[in-house]
Amino acid sequence: MMTATGTKRPVVFIHSDAHARALSRLPVHSEREAMTLALLRGLSLARQQHGCFGMEFVAPTPATTQQLEQFHAKAYVDALQRSEEAQLCEEETRSGSGSGSGSGSGDDDDDEGKQEHEQPRRPAKRRQLQARAAAVEREESFELVDDAYVFPGLFEYCRFVAGGTLTAVDALRHLARRQRDAAEPSRCAPVAIHLGGGRHHAMRSRASGFCYVNDVALGIQRLLRRRPGDTTPAFEHVLCVDLDVHHGDGVQEAFFFSAAATTLSFHLLERAFFPGTGRADEIGMGRGKFHNVNVPLRRGITDRQFSELVGRVVSAAVECVVPDVLVIVCGVDTLARDSLGGFNLTCDGVVESVRRLVALELPTLLLGGGGYSGADACRCLAAVVASVAAPDCDVLQDAIPDHDFYDQYGPDFRMATKPAIHRPNENTDEQLQAIGDAAIATLEKARQTRAVAIDRKRKRQPATD
16 A cells, blocks of 8 residues: 555565464464454455555465474474374373273173273273373473463464464565665565564473464574575664563573664563563673663553653664664554553554554564454454555544454444553653663663674665765
């Protein structure tokens, strides 16, 4: 779609039917992908937009085990792959446990026959139990329990989560290179969207917080990786902005010692709130010192406060570290009615925050993330995508269009969401000013460590009128 300047922004949306089916296996997001896409298509049709807001759809290629191992430990990937085998084994054990019960006829011949059949079954059952015990031990060692438990189709889900983000990265690199090489480069930077990504809690060797593979880390690695024949990587420095209510601890850990990526997380931080990390003094170490920036917030922050803080700090980050590409983790568990959140945002606040980031005109990888408020999460994700692909369309003023999931959006059947009226706001404007100042001070120190690289980069850039 055309931007406010009348220029078309290239937008790629990662989707296929197989991809949507795989993502629906995650119990806490069982219909989110299907609901969001159906809503987007309904909104686009109602506004008589070309296609689905003019986006190009690209089918993802599932990640291979070798690709997963670019970030994750081989033993962990193996455990994910074997988790389904363990589940099948457990199902066989359950189905076999009741198969030996007879009809209770009392016949001696029947008893003898039963004993003959039970003799070979016992060693097999013992082996099944031993295999299940080993599987449980393996799952616990990689923390595939509690909020990251094994479910049917887990490994296929992981392959599509990672593969979707890697496909989005490849599409973004292609669009950015084509734009760079054009006779008249567009002023509107491309965006690649993968709503099934943003799984920012997964660690190298363990699952955490509904996250099994860290597609964010895999995507950043791929953005920075040289391609055959390239003398330099497509992108030299990544800025990753995390808007999820929970701190992106997995991404922080992945790049804590790296100067190739600057990670910036806006999140709720309080005692006993998951994951418990993300303090302002966690700034990175070694070469990565000052490149990890946390913006810890309190409960009840409003749309205005959040979007203004995001805009201010991220603008400073772009000025200080001069990134080539932007990664956004757009978790929507910041919404007021999210059961696992604590902020008091509406769709307006999330959409405005993303608008400010996309307006920076950097090639952008837009990922999903958390969001456990059902229909509200789908409303918000659809509105975010529409605002990127068709900035002239304010879908938050719309009624929910007629589509397959229409009945999920009652009782008001509107796109807009509301704040929680009686939720106290523990953030004052003065506190947020100080928090933003602290984050910008860290970024200024990152500027000093990046000075040589930034100077070299600017000298390579062609002069423009």
